[in-house]
Amino acid sequence: MVDSLVDLRNIERYYEMPSGVVKALDGINLEIKSGERVILLGPSGSGKSTLLNCLSALDSPTSGEYNFLGKTVPNDNSESMTSFRRENIGYVFQFFNLLQDLTVLENILLIQELADERDDNRAKKLLKLVGLEAEADRFPAEISGGQQQRVAIARSLAKKPKLLLGDELTGNLDSTTSSMVMKVLVEACEAEDITCIFVTHDESLIEYATRVIRIDSGKVISDTNVE
Ligand SMILES: Nc1ncnc2c1ncn2[C@@H]1O[C@H](COP(=O)(O)OP(=O)(O)OP(=O)(O)O)[C@@H](O)[C@H]1O
Ligand SMILES: [Mg+2]
Known part of the structure; x- marks a missing residue:
């Protein structure tokens, strides 16, 4: 029986720099179960x-073990890392990265078409x-920042990912718009x-999480359930 979605064991990611080794991740142990909403602060x-x-799997750890649904995640920079990502991961960025020449609906259809799953x-x-049915045929430049981020969220869900990752996804939005986007x-x-x-610097987003993990210097320093 697999009960964890993500299982990280002693993950290290070191960068060799002329000035010495940078320990970006320094022994991360983490288990995340299906259905959790984690906020990552630091x-x-x-x-x-x-x-x-x-x-x-955009990057590979220098050492350690990463299991996803009980299986080892590929780390050999091969096509299998890309397939893992395509099958399992959705990603939302701080800058919405919508294609400006496509309508709201076409931005979502494109992702499905790339996966051959229109x-x-x-x-x-x-x-x-x-909440953007009415805006389906508009272009990104014709909707607000919060609406663009909601399109980006819809797009990230288009392929039914098992795990959705957000890096500062509300970092470019005012606080009212941030809460609206988080609710959605x-x-x-x-x-x-x-x-x-979700990674954020904004402590007020904790209310949308079921678990809060804080990291510092590449280590987990606290891990709390907040529901
Ligand atoms: N490609 C790289 N080469 C060398 N060092 C790197 C590289 N990427 C990240 N680092 C270093 O690894 C450490 C962690 O960086 P990371 O980008 O994960 O931080 P972060 O928590 O996301 O910060 P921020 O809140 O500013 O986005 C930093 O010391 C950074 O300088
Ligand atoms: Mg960062």
Whole structure:
């Protein structure tokens, strides 16, 4: 029986620099169960983005073990890392990265088409989930920042990821818009049964999490359930 989605054992990510070795991740042990909503906090340079990159198999740890649903995650820079990412991971960035020449709906359809899984009904359902049905045919420049981030969320869910990662996804939004985006995100993840981990500097976002993990100097310094 696999009960953890993510299981990290003694993950290290070191960078060899001329000035010496940088220990971006320095022995991370973490188990995350399906359905958890984790907020990851820590000072600048503490290793948050490095950890998300390892979780998404964009990067590989220098050493340690990473199991996802009980299976070892590929770390050999091969096509298998890309497949792992395609099958399991959704990602939302601070800058929404929408394609400006495509409409809101087309931005979502494109992701499905790249995965050879175009599904117009699902794309429209996701837009409804984030409250943007009426904006489907507008271009990104014709909607607000908060609306663009909601499109990015819908897009990240288009392929039904098991794990959704966000790096400062509200970092570019004012506090009212941040809360609105977070509410939408929580509802969407609950409706779609998606586990999520968000990096932020904004302590007020803790209210949207079920668990708060703090890291410093590449180590977990606290880990609390908050529901
Ligand atoms: N490609 C790289 N080469 C060398 N060092 C790196 C590289 N990427 C990150 N680092 C170092 O690893 C450490 C962790 O960086 P990381 O980007 O994970 O921090 P962070 O917690 O996301 O910070 P921020 O809140 O500023 O985004 C830092 O000391 C950083 O300088
Ligand atoms: Mg970062």
